[in-house]
Amino acid sequence: MSQKILIVGAGFAGVWGALGAARVLDGAGVTSSDVDITLISPRPELQIRPRMYEAEPQNMAAPLLPLLDAIGVKYVEGSVERISVADKTVNVVSPDGQQHSLAYDRLLLTSGSKLSRPAVPGLERAFSVDRIEDAVELDEHLDRLAAQPATTARNTVAVVGCGFTGIEVATELPKRLREKFGADARIRVVVIGSQDEIGPDLGVNPRPYIADAFETLGIETVLGSRVVAVDAQGVRTASGQHIEAGTVIWAGGMRASPLAAQLSSNLDSLGRVEVAADLRVPEAPHVFVAGDVARALTDDAGRYALMSCQHAVVMGQFGGHNVAADLIGAPTLTYRQPFYATCVDLGEWGAIYSEGWDRQIRLTHAEGKARKQMINTQWIYPPAPNRADALAAGNPLSSFG
Numbered sequence: 001m002s003q004k005i006l007i008v009g010a011g012f013a014g015v016w017g018a019l020g021a022a023r024v025l026d027g028a029g030v031t032s033s034d035v036d037i038t039l040i041s042p043r044p045e046l047q048i049r050p051r052m053y054e055a056e057p058q059n060m061a062a063p064l065l066p067l068l069d070a071i072g073v074k075y076v077e078g079s080v081e082r083i084s085v086a087d088k089t090v091n092v093v094s095p096d097g098q099q100h101s102l103a104y105d106r107l108l109l110t111s112g113s114k115l116s117r118p119a120v121p122g123l124e125r126a127f128s129v130d131r132i133e134d135a136v137e138l139d140e141h142l143d144r145l146a147a148q149p150a151t152t153a154r155n156t157v158a159v160v161g162c163g164f165t166g167i168e169v170a171t172e173l174p175k176r177l178r179e180k181f182g183a184d185a186r187i188r189v190v191v192i193g194s195q196d197e198i199g200p201d202l203g204v205n206p207r208p209y210i211a212d213a214f215e216t217l218g219i220e221t222v223l224g225s226r227v228v229a230v231d232a233q234g235v236r237t238a239s240g241q242h243i244e245a246g247t248v249i250w251a252g253g254m255r256a257s258p259l260a261a262q263l264s265s266n267l268d269s270l271g272r273v274e275v276a277a278d279l280r281v282p283e284a285p286h287v288f289v290a291g292d293v294a295r296a297l298t299d300d301a302g303r304y305a306l307m308s309c310q311h312a313v314v315m316g317q318f319g320g321h322n323v324a325a326d327l328i329g330a331p332t333l334t335y336r337q338p339f340y341a342t343c344v345d346l347g348e349w350g351a352i353y354s355e356g357w358d359r360q361i362r363l364t365h366a367e368g369k370a371r372k373q374m375i376n377t378q379w380i381y382p383p384a385p386n387r388a389d390a391l392a393a394g395n396p397l398s399s400f401g
Contacts, residue, residue: 003035005323006090006104007073008080008259010041010064011049012309013291013316014110015382019394020320021108022071026391028328035327038074038102039064040092047132050309051376053169053345055176057135066385071394076102080111083262085284106286108323110316111257113270113292113307115250122230126160126250129169138249145246146180153246155187158235160227161251162193163201164344167210169249171347174217189219190243192235194226199344205359206344206352213349254307260293268295270307278332279319288326290319298337303357309380311337317396333396343372 007017018039025035045061052060068075081099082091089101115130117123127138145154157177159170170191177187191198191214198210198221214221225237234245256271264283266274272295273281279296281287290296291312296305305311314337322332343353351368354361363371383393392398 002033003105005037005106007039007108009110009112011112012312015046016313016316017108017110017290017320018073019390020317021324022073023391023394024321024324032072038076040076040080042079044075052129052135053172057132062382067382070385070387071390106323106327108319109289109293110291111259111293113254113256116253116255125230126248128250142180153244155185156245157189157247158243158245159191159249162191162198166191166251167199168345169251170219171213175348192222192227196224203359205361209352209364213346216349217347256293263287277334278322279335288319288323290315296335317394321396343375345372
């Protein structure tokens with residue numbers, strides 16, 4: 001009977017984890033009759049989550065079955081609801097509601113993250129760009145509004161959250177709204193954040209460019225006061241201000257998949273598992289974790305990976321390599337990703353591209369936009385479904401970006 005590697009999740013870490021694991025077995029001459037790799041996810045596709053703020057979100061998915069077939073990885077359609085570390089099994093719920101158990105010899109958890117939705121009254125009224133279905137729902141809502149008479153509320157969008165996602169959503173909206181409501185429509189986009197600065201986690205270097213883009217695009221900000229309620233007329237902040245808006249978009253941060261808590265009680269404030277240097281879970285040595293569910297050091301300076309596709313791809317490569325190497329008795333690798341870059345889309349203004357954790361600006365405006373488009377349309381997509389290229393893409397020691 002073959003030994004089994006299970007990979008839970010088909011996000012960036014899961015896809016590149018499958019490539020990394022298949023690469024190790026191929027290099028060691030291990031066949032599927034000796035070790036089989038199975039990827040479990042609700043759909044056989046990679047949702048290109050960093051692009052959900054763009055128009056036509058229904059097209060932001062890459063099919064995975066041809067790629068998985070090329071590298072000899074099996075696919076199981078379903079959602080994992082329970083992991084039993086003691087029994088080395090996962091419980092999978094199929095689309096028709098049937099439940100079954102799958103055993104593993106090694107497990108790579110890459111179940112990602114979800115938009116954090118705190119107990120804010122009326123939050124169910126807010127839209128998001130967390131998943132394809134969410135972004136499509138927002139787009140359809142805007143189309144319905146376009147058929148209604150122009151009013152201040154119809155033409156106003158409140159974006160709650162002044163971080164990376166909130167900035168990219170807000171700066172894309174003026175163009176999208178004019179395309180839907182008419183070139184002469186009096187558009188209003190308001191970004192609301194509890195912090196005192198836009199992009200608090202982005203640091204000081206990008207901030208002047210973001211401020212310039214906001215001013216150029218006519219985007220307003222309401223900062224320093226959190227949203228305490230969402231209603232049919234808009235949002236209310238803790239300071240008592242009510243902002244009339246026919247559309248509210250929630251971009252209030254992420255939380256790791258709750259499956260992480262089934263592996264370890266040693267979690268950070270985002271719900272991520274504290275992992276060893278090779279991405280192994282110390283309390284569950286047959287389990288490795290990568291992507292948004294892992295709190296992992298990227299370098300020797302004490303910096304931790306962020307919830308980003310940039311870190312998920314490389315962490316997936318390392319996680320896939322290590323889960324397979326550990327199973328066949330080969331050495332595992334220490335996850336390291338010292339290079340860090342940031343590219344923030346700023347709509348029609350362009351984009352900013354920076355390098356380093358201190359975010360030294362390298363490209364702005366049209367040049368930054370060209371880099372962002374390359375990232376979004378090429379670099380973050382899976383490789384072509386041919387075996388040689390696909391296995392090469394699983395190499396954790398290759399560069400990304």
